[in-house]
Amino acid sequence: MKCLAPALAVSLLLLSNLSTYAQNQSSSDDSSAVRATVTNYIEAYYTGDAARMERTLHPHYLKQMIHADIPVRERTGAQMVQDVRANNAATLSEAQRSEQVIVLDISGSIASAKLVTPGWVDYMTLFKVDGHWKILSVVQRIDN
Numbered sequence: 001m002k003c004l005a006p007a008l009a010v011s012l013l014l015l016s017n018l019s020t021y022a023q024n025q026s027s028s029d030d031s032s033a034v035r036a037t038v039t040n041y042i043e044a045y046y047t048g049d050a051a052r053m054e055r056t057l058h059p060h061y062l063k064q065m066i067h068a069d070i071p072v073r074e075r076t077g078a079q080m081v082q083d084v085r086a087n088n089a090a091t092l093s094e095a096q097r098s099e100q101v102i103v104l105d106i107s108g109s110i111a112s113a114k115l116v117t118p119g120w121v122d123y124m125t126l127f128k129v130d131g132h133w134k135i136l137s138v139v140q141r142i143d144n
Contacts, residue, residue: 030133031103034111034126037133038101042115046097050085057081058127058134067142119143 037056044053054077061077075083100116109128114121120142127136 027106030106030111030128033133034103034106034113035101037126037135038113038115038124039099041135042099042101042117045084048084048087050081053084054081056135058129058136061135061137063138063140065140065142 040052041056044050044056057077057080059077061080063075063080065073065075067073096118098118102114102116104112104114111126111128111133113124113126115124120140123139123141124135125137126133128134
């Protein structure tokens with residue numbers, strides 16, 4: 001019986017390490033996928049690619065824009081896709097188009113990210129649907 005105790009302890013330790021490794025790997029994969037979704041979103045906006053934009057959005061997408069003393073404005077996913085399709089969205093020159101994507105947190109099927117561009121900052125909530133990250137909501141602070 002005494003011989004089994006150390007073997008059991010080692011087995012439990014190994015199982016624990018494997019579980020931690022799997023969680024870290026999954027978290028790393030999810031972080032990369034969240035980053036890719038947000039990058040696709042902003043690049044679709046910049047280039048006027050409505051189909052690419054639509055693939056990033058959750059069906060219940062809602063964007064709220066905050067700009068100085070102007071009342072909060074809202075855009076649905078359909079409105080965002082239409083703006084991109086009409087090419088009314090991108091107003092920055094190619095030289096001004098840059099972004100920084102920061103994955104803030106991932107918890108199960110919910111993630112939060114921050115998108116920083118030269119003219120605004122988007123705080124995003126993403127939801128994992130059928131293995132794909134979709135942007136559920138955006139709160140945008142316009143800097144200029």
